[in-house]
Structures are given as C-alpha cells and as structure tokens.
Amino acid sequence: MSYIETISKAAKSASKKLAILSEQDKNEVLLSMAKNIKSAEADILKANELDLKQAEEMSLEASFVDRLTLNVERIDDMVNGIKEIAELDDPIGNRKKVTTRPNGLEIEKMRIPLGVICMIYESRPNVTADAGALCFKSGNGVILRGGKEALHSSLAIAAAMHKALEEHNLPKELVSVIDNPARELVLELISQVDSIDLVIPRGGEGLIKFVSDNSKIPVIQHFKGVCHLYVDKEADFEKALRILENGKTQRTGVCNALEGLLVHSDIAADFLPIAAKMLQDKGVKVNACQRSHGFFLSPRLLPYEDFGQEYLSLEIAVRTVDDFKQALEHIDQFGSHHTEVICTENKATAELFQLAVDASVVMVNASSRFSDGSQLGLGAEIGIATTKLHAYGPMGLESLTAEKFVVSGEGQVRA
Secondary structure, eight states, X not given: OOHHHHHHHHHHHHHHHHTTOOHHHXXXXXXXXXXXXXXXXXXXXXXXXXXXXXXXHTTOOHHHHHHHOOOHHXXXXXXXXXXXXXXXXXXXXXXXXXXXXXXXXXXXXXXXXXXXXXXXESSOTHHHHHHXXXXXXXXXXXXXXXXXXXXXXXXXXXXXXXXXXXXXXXXXXXXXXXXXXXXXXXXXXXXXXXXXXXXXXXXXXXXXXXXXXXXXXXXXXXXXXXXXXXXXXXXXXXXXXHHHHHHHHSOSSSTTSEEEEEEETTTHHHHHHHHHHHHHHTTOEXXXXXXXXXXXXXXXXXXXXXXXXXXXXXXXXXXXXXXHHHHHHHHXXXXXXXXXXXXXXXXXXXXXXXXXXXXXXEEESSOGXXXXXXXXXXXXXXXXXXSOSSOOEEOOTGGGEEEEEXXXXXXXXXX
C-alpha cells in the first residue's frame, strides 16, 4: 500500500475504537490534550518561528502570515477551545423519537459519527488542535493535511495530542498528520473513498476549488468570506460605527471580517462622514461607489462590477443604496453566504433581514467577528460551510455527526 493508503486505512480502523468510547473517557483525553499543548508551548512556538522564517523568505502576504502566527495568547485560545469542547454535551448516541407505529414499533433516530474526516488546510496551525479535538469528541477519526508553510507548527501541536492519546492507550492514528506536504498526495488523499467519509478544505479560494473539483469524496465548501454591514435608515449611529470598526479593523485577515459597507440613502449624508473619519484614522483604504465617493478623502471610485471582493486587509468597499430592498439585492449578488449584518432599531426590519438574507450567519446589531464557532457556543469550529449540504455555517460537534434510524419491536413481522 502507498503512504496515503496506509494512513487512511489506519485512521478508519482506529475510528472504530473511538465510536464506542464513553463521553467521560473522551473528555479525559481532551483535557490531557489541552494540558500537553500548554506544556509544549515553548516547543510549539519554536516550531512556529521556523514556519514564520520560511514565510518571510517566501514573501507571503501579511494576512497569510497573520493566520500562520502563533503566540502565547493564541496557544491559550487553542487550549481553552479544547477544554470548552470537553465541557460540551456529547451528541453521539443521542436519540429522538420519530413515531410509534400502529403495530407497536418504536421509531427513533440516533446520532452517530461520520467516520473519518480529512482536513486540508493552509497557514492555520490552530486548525490542528481544533479539528483534532472536535473530531475526537464527535467520535470521528481525522486526517490532517496542513500546508507546507505551517508544517513545523502543526507537527508540534499534533505531537502533544498524540502524547495524550498514548497516555490513554488509544491509537495515535485517531489524529493522523500527513507530514509530507507534496501537492500530488492531496489528489490521492481525496480519492480514498473506502476510508474517508468527508473532506473539509480550509484556506484560499484556489485550494478549495482544487479540492472541490477533484475530490471523489463529499466536500464541505467555503470559498471566501465577503461579509457586509448594512446601516439601515433607523440605525443607531454609535452602534453602527462600533460594529464597523470592529468588523473591519480588529483582525483583517480572517473570513468573518467586514469587506463591504452598505448605507441607506436617507442617512448617508449624516453617517458616512463619521464613518469616513474613523476609517481614515484606522488607515483603511476605501473603494466607494459614485454616490458615496464625495464623503471620503481620496477614495478609489469602484465600478459596480468590482464589488464583492475579499480584501483580507485594511480595505473596504462602500455603497449607498436606495433602500432596504436594494441592500438585499446587493448582498444577494455580491455576498458569499458567510455572514451578513444589519444595524437597525426597527425590529420588523431586523427580522425581515434575518429571514430574507441567504447567509450561514445573519446578525442584528452585532459584529461580524462573532461569526465563529467558539463565539457562538460551539466550543470551536472545524470550518464554516457556505453550502447547505449537510451543514450551514460554523460546524461544531453536531455538524460532524449523522443520524441513523433505530427501530425497537417485540417480535413484529411484516405481513
């Protein structure tokens, strides 16, 4: 067998042991993982320094380097994320009643693991911890294929997790890591239909398109995050400005950062000047439509067809819209089904926005930066699905499971 076949089959075999592990046993392992990652902090940071040095030599973009960078705070976030996963209720084995048939058969559905999940990701070493812990708690084996730019960091994190598995007499293949970043191995990996049940790519649009176009296994897709803030005519300006600042400037190289600002024409003359001052103070480059252009200092005039870009930097597109309906039309055309935000004090408008907008997360008077598994109470996320099969939005434990029918009888036979 090839290297990839060996890893895939070993992960499939190991996942069978995990599927019957008790919730208490899984939680003990998770807490050991968290403890070991914290204990290995110095080694992980040293490994990350090697990756950052390589990134500098490769002249990678600042947003890419930001996602790659680890520090004590981000390691603590990984550790706390695993601890939060341990505290979550285990969905595996949960039953819900469907019906009782006239013949007395009790029909239920039971939550079960998917099996083996393959994560293919770029530049985000924290995915190693998040995905490993989420898959473990949900009863799934996981195969992690990180990019070469984060390989040292990912291997250091995985080593700490493997130590925890070994401490509890579990196979390290439950969290398998591809230590060869050769791209040709990805094609073989996403062809292992007998061993892998789901592929989740996380990274740039090019990576996700490559995996989606070539995989023989079902793929969870998330191409990009083009998130908008729509400031309605009945918005509270102070709230809107705070949400805009946080969504655009708090961390730019992430998929839940704001990339577009839409402002109702009735309040544009009042709101855009104060928005312009804040964006200028924060060093944000503005690309504006003709109606918004005059409120900013040296903006780029943005043609209509150029809206919908994912900047991942201190840059934003601004458009003045006629009304609520035109804001919906803009989001429908240029959004990416990730996260959309409205700022309004009109409850009916807010509820209509949440009903009408086709995005995996729709927010009212809250920053797009909350569109994150840990912020939404999932403990952590394995990815964000922007297609609706079988999950939509940040994917936590339940999104990593399926349901099977379980039928209980007392000797009934079909006539």
